[in-house]
Amino acid sequence: MQKFIPFKKERDLGDILTVTFNFVRDNYKVLFKALVKYAGPAFLLQLFALGYYTYVSGGLGSDIFTQLSSSNNFGFSFVLSMLFMFIASILYQAFMYGTIQHSIKSYIKNNGIINIDEVGQGMSEDWLSFLGLGFAISFMIFVGAIFCFFPAIYLAVPLSLVYSIKTFDRLSFSETISHSFKLVKDNWWVTFLTLVVMTIVVYIINMVFQIPTIIYTLVKTLSSVSEGSLTDPSFTFDWVYLSLNILGNAISNIVYSILAVTVCFIYFNLNEKQNHTGAYEAIDNLGKDH
Numbered sequence: 358m359q360k361f362i363p364f365k366k367e368r369d370l371g372d373i374l375t376v377t378f379n380f381v382r383d384n385y386k387v388l389f390k391a392l393v394k395y396a397g398p399a400f401l402l403q404l405f406a407l408g409y410y411t412y413v414s415g416g417l418g419s420d421i422f423t424q425l426s427s428s429n430n431f432g433f434s435f436v437l438s439m440l441f442m443f444i445a446s447i448l449y450q451a452f453m454y455g456t457i458q459h460s461i462k463s464y465i466k467n468n469g470i471i472n473i474d475e476v477g478q479g480m481s482e483d484w485l486s487f488l489g490l491g492f493a494i495s496f497m498i499f500v501g502a503i504f505c506f507f508p509a510i511y512l513a514v515p516l517s518l519v520y521s522i523k524t525f526d527r528l529s530f531s532e533t534i535s536h537s538f539k540l541v542k543d544n545w546w547v548t549f550l551t552l553v554v555m556t557i558v559v560y561i562i563n564m565v566f567q568i569p570t571i572i573y574t575l576v577k578t579l580s581s582v583s584e585g586s587l588t589d590p591s592f593t594f595d596w597v598y599l600s601l602n603i604l605g606n607a608i609s610n611i612v613y614s615i616l617a618v619t620v621c622f623i624y625f626n627l628n629e630k631q632n633h634t635g636a637y638e639a640i641d642n643l644g645k646d647h
Contacts (some may be wrong), residue, residue, distance in 0.1 A: 451491035
């Protein structure tokens with residue numbers, strides 16, 4: 358029987374990374390099932406958006422969306438594809454993070470067992486809030502990036518916690534966002550470093566699944582150079598590239614959910630530093646045992 362991993366506990370960077378992979382290792386089957394069930398539609402929409410973006414930017418055949426809008430302007434269809442992909446990415450992030458957070462909530466409630474029905478109930482109650490938070494934090498980070506790169510990074514660190522805060526603290530929309538800054542206030546750097554390290558780890562894992570696309574692109578590029586067709590983008594970005602790119606990104610999006618687990622451990626670590634919730638519960642349980 359797998360060992361229960363307590364979330365309501367203070368941890369340093371190394372411990373957070375370790376328990377993240379331990380939790381994923383012990384629960385990857387039920388987590389994957391939950392993601393398919395509750396984030397699956399958003400996942401497929403994102404893949405379709407990625408395919409459409411690659412289709413347009415690579416010049417693969419005629420643009421069906423542009424035909425429907427009675428416009429043959431490449432610039433319009435390119436911007437449309439980017440906007441579509443951006444919105445689809447926010448949708449998937451919201452549903453993916455929400456599913457992971459509610460899976461962990463069920464795990465804590467049931468002492469190590471994730472109840473899929475409880476996850477579904479939580480998502481049915483919170484999906485609109487998750488969606489609103491997803492668009493809100495994306496807008497805030499985008500505005501921060503307009504002024505300078507560093508404000509965007511500063512905002513991204515506390516805002517990464519909003520899905521966990523909404524799930525476990527049950528705060529309102531505005532309270533959720535403001536509370537994220539309060540949690541990170543005295544621990545911004547350690548939170549930032551934890552997110553950076555975990556992002557790098559996830560990126561390295563994702564790169565493994567991008568190797569087929571990289572090899573194919575390299576071979577096609579060398580071939581196009583030898584044949585003198587390098588100026589034709591459709592020669593390199595063909596349907597094989599499109600398929601490999603979508604498949605690689607599909608796997609990457611699933612692997613990316615590991616980061617959502619890390620964020621939850623970060624949330625509980627910061628919450629424990631400020632409120633000592635887990636310590637108080639442990640004392641109460643100790644008293645009940647006696």
